[in-house]
Amino acid sequence: MVKSKIKIYHLITSINLGGAENVAINLVENSPDNFEFVIIELFNTKSSYALSLREDLKNKNIRFKTLFKGSKRLSLLVAPIKLFLLLLKEKPAIIHSHTDLPDFVLASTLKLRKLIGLKQIKIVRTIHNTQLWSTHNRIGKFTESTFIDDCIVGVSEASLEAYIQLRKKYKLPISINKNVIYNGCKIPSKGISDFKIKKEKFNILFCGRFEYQKGIDILIERIKEINSRYKENFEFHIVGNGTYYNEIVSLSKEQNNIQLYNAIPNIANKMHVFDFMIMPSRFEGLVLTSIEASFSKVLVIAAKAPGLSETLPKDWPLNFNLKESSSLLTIFDNIVAKNYNLDEMKEEAFDYAEENFSFDIMLKGYNSIYLK
Missing domain, CATH: 3.40.50.2000 (Glycogen Phosphorylase B;)
Structure with missing residues (x-):
């Protein structure tokens, strides 16, 4: 039967x-x-x-x-x-x-x-x-x-x-x-990517809804501040849609180091081409995207936020205080100055994700x- x-x-x-x-x-x-x-x-x-x-x-x-x-x-x-x-x-x-x-x-x-x-x-x-x-x-x-x-x-x-x-x-x-x-999360495969990667720069990905929860309004301001110091060092790739879409379009027209994309299916299999992912969320439940990035050996620059901090190792050096612009700018200072051992950090984040998720x-x- x-x-x-x-x-x-x-x-x-x-x-x-x-x-x-x-x-x-x-x-x-x-x-x-x-x-x-x-x-x-x-x-x-x-x-x-x-x-x-x-x-x-x-x-x-x-x-x-x-x-x-x-x-x-x-x-x-x-x-x-x-x-x-x-x-x-x-x-x-x-x-x-x-x-x-x-x-x-x-x-x-x-x-x-x-x-x-x-x-x-x-x-x-x-x-x-x-x-x-x-x-x-x-x-x-x-x-x-x-x-x-x-x-x-x-x-x-x-x-x-x-x-x-x-x-x-x-x-x-x-x-x-x-x-x-x-x-x-499964370990993402390395699929073909159509992102406009600038190999001479650090390529930074944001992917998600353009909403208050995701801190997209703060990211807009922080990108302007970062570009006032390091415009030639970083290329920002912003993927998604939402309430702040028009503001993101305006930013991409003002700044020549921003690439804008609509939401991309199976992006986990394509994010391996980036150096960093930035997540300025105000709050989360638990973010799969952060875990997928760690499995893809893409370093996550993350706001200290409930549900987001749990996805990364304790005392993660790329955590920043969302309300303090200097907190994020210090991380970008350290990236440019090569103060981080990026390969070691990628292994640490990968091992943490593998053990916990x-x-x-x-x-x-x-x-x-x-x-x-």
């Missing part, structure tokens, strides 16, 4: 650029055959990156569904009803929710199910950030009040602590089923939760 597979829904905001989405897709692509996964997105993103990612999922025969094909805002009204109907039809055993908006939609759906007396479903929630419901307090409380002793996974110690503090703030019980499972350990951690 063939044993039936365990059907699991991965609920994400949208199939697009994002660490939480990458974790969900990695779990779906690499988990054992006794699970049947479906990726459920709240709304459809139509960027070239998103379209490429969808095509990749189709080619790998990974099922995905869109709850609403309109705007993000309207999806929060329509998606709970669509998800409610989908659960009635397909009856998954587990729903694995990633980040705040999927949590809100799931909470609304679960309240509908409870209202008509339907059996509750096993819930797994991964906490991908260290700032939770900081701007929508009432919605956050509505969402969190729905979940009692669900399976909570923090992608870092900092993100799990953020969950604990949020529950205390709302005077809600903290789940007894909580764990930290670090985001795991094993892809197999991440898979085993989640699979054990699904099977409980």
Whole structure:
């Protein structure tokens, strides 16, 4: 007799650029055959990156569904009803929710199910950030009040602590089923790169969303300061899109050492051509990009931020204070002065990533939760 597979829904905001989405897709692509996964997105993103990612999922025969094909805002009204109907039809055993908006939609759906007396479903929630419901307090409380002793996974110690503090703030019980499972990462391959590398300079990569969380506004100012000293020493390659896109375009026109690119699929396999990656984030959950860079032997210049600092060795010399311009400028002074042993630092970061962010350990951690 063939044993039936365990059907699991991965609920994400949208199939697009994002660490939480990458974790969900990695779990779906690499988990054992006794699970049947479906990726459920709240709304459809139509960027070239998103379209490429969808095509990749189709080619790998990974099922995905869109709850609403309109705007993000309207999806929060329509998606709970669509998800409610989908659960009635397909009856998954587990729903694995990633980040705040999927949590809100799931909470609304679960309240509908409870209202008509339907059996509750096993819930797994991964906490991908260290700032939770900081701007929508009432919605956050509505969402969190729905979940009692669900399976909570923090992608870092900092993100799990953020969950604990949020529950205390709302005077809600903290789940007894909580764990930290670090985001795991495979060692990237060295693929063909189309980046416009200037071999006579240090090439520095920023890749991510052009948003406040990622510190892109601070990076704009810091690049101007760095260029006032060392314009001929560094080439900045900025990859992504987002709210600050126009400001980045303006910067690239003002400064002749900036290359601008749209979001690039599978960038982990292409970043090996860079000397450094810069990450000026204000906060993170746990950043896969930083880990991928260390595995690619690209040195990470990182802000001291919750969820980002955990990805790098203790007392990492390329950590800087985001609020102090001199902190980052000192690092660039030291790079130009050749005060760092770059090869030694690459080995240290690689070894740290290999020891702490094993892809197999991440898979085993989640699979054990699904099977409980």
